[in-house]
Amino acid sequence: QVQLVESGGGLVKEGSSLRLSCAVSGRTFDTYNMAWFRQAPGMERDFVAAISRSGMTKEYAGSVKGRFTISRDNRLNTVYLQMNKLKPEDTAVYYCAEDLDLILSTTHVDYDYWGRGTQVTVSS
Secondary structure, eight states: OOEEEEEOOEEEETTOOEEEEEEEESSOGGGSEEEEEEEOTTSOOEEEEEEOTTSOOEEEOTTTTTTEEEEEETTTTEEEEEEOSOOGGGOEEEEEEEEOSSSOOOOGGGOOEEOOOEEEEEEO
């Protein structure tokens, strides 16, 4: 059974950094593209970043480009999201997701498995 477990969220001040982790079990990790999405209260789930199986291709939402970095360690079955220069508008529940398709997608409906999320709150 596939399991994705996020960790690393918390309450931080504007300008701070956090690193989120997502540990995956139950499947061969390096056969999946991975992504991070986020959802603020009352809002839709938004794309944040995605990374291909090999880690060679990455995509970012415009709002986080230059501040966030997605990476993966296929030996540890873990994907990371390094978040720097956090802003109050980054406040949301952050979810990791995995997708078997060959094309790296930025659309949440393309992702097959999801974690339960980790809360990130950025105060001004």
